[in-house]
Amino acid sequence: MSRIGLDNPETDPSIDESPFADLPEPLILPVPTMLDNFQTVNILAPLVRCSKLPFRHLCSLYETHVNTTPMILAEEFSRSQIARTSDFSTSTDERGVYWMEPRYSAVSSGSSIHPEDRVSKSYHVSPAHTRLPPTAEAPTKHSVLVRGALIAQFASPNGKSLADAAELISPYVDGLDLNCGCPQKWAYNEGIGCALLRKPELVRDMVRTVKDRMGWNWPVSIKIRVDPDLQNTDTLVKSALQAGVSHITIHGRTRHQASTEPVDLEAIKFAVECARGEVPTVANGDLWDLEDARKMRETGVKGVMAARGLLANPALFAGYDKTPQHAVEQFVNVSLDYGFIFPLFHRHLAYMLESHFSRAEKTWFNSLSSTVSTVDYLASRGIDFSSSRSTIWDARRGRTVLRI
């Protein structure tokens, strides 16, 4: 039987650890400050059942700077410990550390970022972490070391539940996102998700209620879909601005459009203009490679968010055109470390390996019914996760730079 990598490899003396010794402390910034100050901010979309801790950690190894939890029902979360345990888990190491390129040269020293735009000491500053950037050397002389962020997404039909949930989760996350886009019928009937798209006053009240409870600087964002009548998008965005929303993510499809329909970049651009630069905006929809990300940025957004693109290739933002083998190895390792239920572990691997497998291999892979059989199958296919275990990766070059 193949080994499943439970032993810690010896430190390789040929690997030089010293370049990392003198790195500055990474800046810890609220997400809107990151969006405003850095050229490229890459975000993992909220994904029910999928953007859970092991997958978020994996994406964080490959230049995904901000991760989002799956949509959590605020009412359940705030009243049930069982819901909290099953809906949310995190670790001190899930946020990565990145070299980021400032939009303005003055940002390089970090000193131009106003103290009020930094994370308030009274809110979440994660304890010491062991993450390092992918390279010890700054890619350019302006690069700034920045810690990644985690946003919790909630669905709620009222402000009180949302504020209760925000209060409970705030020690562990860097902000809250209100889901205004879930198109499913059950959600619409519950008055959550896209049922909020045409209730701008309610969205305004909900954002304000959270701000009143958590403090004006605590980031509260919304994720919306565009409306077939863009006037409604304008009203919604302006109401959110009045409430003090911190940033707005725009999915460029209406609630009636399936994900197979192309995303409407013009509609995203319209929504960006509605925000009048008062808060940063993020575009979402059909981001499969860095060229899609570049086109999205032309709409005027400051950040880009991918969902299915990252499921298919978690290393997308690090410039890989399909899932590299080391990402599969890292995924197996983080999943075994954190513990990941088999159906989700298996489903993520199926998404990631889709473009690598022949039809017969897919059929075989889909028939696997346990973590052990899946791990054995991958080992038989040359996936060498045991020797890449407990390593920090240079995600751009895909090689081990340091063993811990």
Ligand SMILES: Cc1cc2nc3c(=O)[nH]c(=O)nc-3n(C[C@H](O)[C@H](O)[C@H](O)COP(=O)(O)O)c2cc1C
């Ligand atoms: C499996 C799956 C789960 C999703 N769960 C959520 C969710 O929890 N909250 C949310 O706002 N959107 C959710 N979405 C929508 C995505 O966040 C995203 O807006 C949509 O897939 C469009 O992005 P894409 O074209 O990059 O996939 C989900 C999408 C998928 C495929």
